[in-house]
Structures are given as structure tokens and as C-alpha cells.
Amino acid sequence: MWVGVVSLFPEMFEALTRQGVTGRAVDKGHIELAFWNPRDYATDRHRTVDDRPYGGGPGMLMKVDTLRAAIHDARSQAEAATGQRPRVIYLSPQGRRLDQRGARELASGPPLVVVAGRYEGIDERVVEADIDEEWSIGDYVLSGGELPAMVLIDAAARLVPGVLGHQDSALEDSFNDGLLDCPHYTRPEDVDGRRVPDVLLSGHHGAIRRWRLKQSLGRTWLRRPDLLEGRTLNDEQQALLKEFIEEYAL
Numbered sequence: 001m002w003v004g005v006v007s008l009f010p011e012m013f014e015a016l017t018r019q020g021v022t023g024r025a026v027d028k029g030h031i032e033l034a035f036w037n038p039r040d041y042a043t044d045r046h047r048t049v050d051d052r053p054y055g056g057g058p059g060m061l062m063k064v065d066t067l068r069a070a071i072h073d074a075r076s077q078a079e080a081a082t083g084q085r086p087r088v089i090y091l092s093p094q095g096r097r098l099d100q101r102g103a104r105e106l107a108s109g110p111p112l113v114v115v116a117g118r119y120e121g122i123d124e125r126v127v128e129a130d131i132d133e134e135w136s137i138g139d140y141v142l143s144g145g146e147l148p149a150m151v152l153i154d155a156a157a158r159l160v161p162g163v164l165g166h167q168d169s170a171l172e173d174s175f176n177d178g179l180l181d182c183p184h185y186t187r188p189e190d191v192d193g194r195r196v197p198d199v200l201l202s203g204h205h206g207a208i209r210r211w212r213l214k215q216s217l218g219r220t221w222l223r224r225p226d227l228l229e230g231r232t233l234n235d236e237q238q239a240l241l242k243e244f245i246e247e248y249a250l
């Protein structure tokens with residue numbers, strides 16, 4: 001997966017490029033990240049990258065010319081590197097809410113150019129002329145678009161084949177099949193008197209699969225019933241959820 005990042009703080013992305021699953025994926029070439037900093041396009045003595053909003057009001061916006069120049073170069077490099085036109089994404093609270101389905105869509109699509117805003121954001125004409133899609137990681141306001149950009153890149157990157165040690169760990173994630181994840185346990189078997197569920201020690205893979213599915217269904221029913229709305233459960237899932245509810249009601 002090729003990702004171009006437009007950001008005033010590219011060093012923040014070392015959290016992705018130098019650590020963990022994504023860091024290894026970069027090292028192995030499963031993910032390619034390249035950076036363009038609008039400040040590198042500033043020609044004035046102070047290397048200005050922000051500008052005042054028309055109409056007044058608090059805060060600044062990202063300066064149009066330096067931002068557009070960086071997006072343009074990132075887009076050109078995406079096409080040169082992949083032969084494909086990239087999806088140019090701007091992170092903002094006004095965007096499409098990122099979810100696992102969206103992450104899968106981004107992971108399986110064309111190269112991405114991800115634009116991280118700062119200050120109060122960017123000029124609407126840049127959104128109209130240079131941005132293909134706005135995406136949001138949630139209904140709150142952050143000080144910059146770098147963390148949302150890293151969230152989006154991480155959520156998509158881990159779904160790229162070869163990035164996770166066991167591809168099925170992506171399949172078992174919360175939300176991967178639209179359900180919350182089941183509880184997980186590791187050593188020791190007893191933590192302050194709290195024991196690992198016997199089924200997980202049984203070695204019966206079929207029973208373990210059913211227990212995990214039942215827990216996922218039950219947790220989703222309890223914590224996020226909205227995720228079950230409009231969802232058709234197969235016979236096994238219906239039976240397991242019924243079992244969970246009966247046990248829960250006891």
C-alpha cells in the first residue's frame with residue numbers, strides 16, 4: 001500500500017514507520033510511506049505556512065499556496081510510483097466516519113495521499129479543488145490532523161496482506177465481521193483468583209470457536225446493540241446469542 005502524507009510535522013509519523021506492526025510492514029515493503037511538508041514550499045524568510053481567515057475570527061488556516069504545492073507533488077509521486085491516480089484524503093471532523101469497513105476499503109484500493117491539517121484547518125477551495133474525500137476519526141476536535149492520519153493509515157495498513165503475522169488475527173478483530181471482539185486470556189491461568197475459562201484450556205478447537213463467537217455476539221448485544229440492528233444472524237449465531245442471553249439473564 002502506497003501512502004503519501006502531507007504534514008507540517010512528518011516526524012510525528014515515526015510512531016508508524018519505526019514501531020510495531022506498521023514499522024515492520026514498512027521495513028518489509030508491504031507499506032510505502034512518503035512525506036511532503038508544506039513548509040518546504042515556503043519562499044519567504046519566515047517560511048510561513050499559515051494565513052489569516054477572511055471574515056476574521058480566532059485562529060489561522062493553512063496557507064493555500066504551500067499546501068497546494070505539497071499536495072500536487074504528493075499526487076504526482078503517487079502516480080509515478082504506482083501508475084495509479086491516488087485517493088486524496090483530508091482528515092477533518094466534517095468527514096466520513098472511519099470504521100472497519102472503511103479501513104478495508106482503503107486497504108484494498110488505490111494509493112492514498114493523506115493530508116493532515118493544522119490550525120483551524122484548510123481553505124474550502126483547496127478541499128474542492130484538490131481533496132477527493134474528507135474522513136473523520138470521530139466527533140471531537142484535535143489540534144492537528146496527524147494523529148487522525150496515523151489512525152487511518154494504521155487501520156488500513158494492518159489489513160494489507162502480509163502485514164499481520166497471522167492474517168486471521170485481522171479477521172478475528174473487533175468489527176472485522178461487524179461484532180465486538182471476544183475476551184482474551186494469556187498466562188497465568190489464575191490471576192488473583194480469576195481463572196481462564198475452562199473451554200480455552202480444553203484444546204477442543206470447535207468448542208473454543210463457538211465460545212468465542214458466543215462471547216462476541218453477547219458482548220455486542222450488551223454493549224453495542226446498534227451493531228446488531230438490521231444484521232441477519234445465521235442459525236448458529238442465533239442459537240449462541242440466545243444461550244448467552246439466557247445465561248446473562250440468570
Ligand SMILES: Nc1nonc1C(=O)N[C@@H]1CC[C@H](O)C1
Nearest residue numbers: 091092117118137141142144148
Ligand atoms: N476529529 C478529527 N478526525 O479527523 N480530523 C479530526 C480533527 O479534529 N482535526 C482537527 C480539526 C482542525 C485541526 O486542523 C485538526
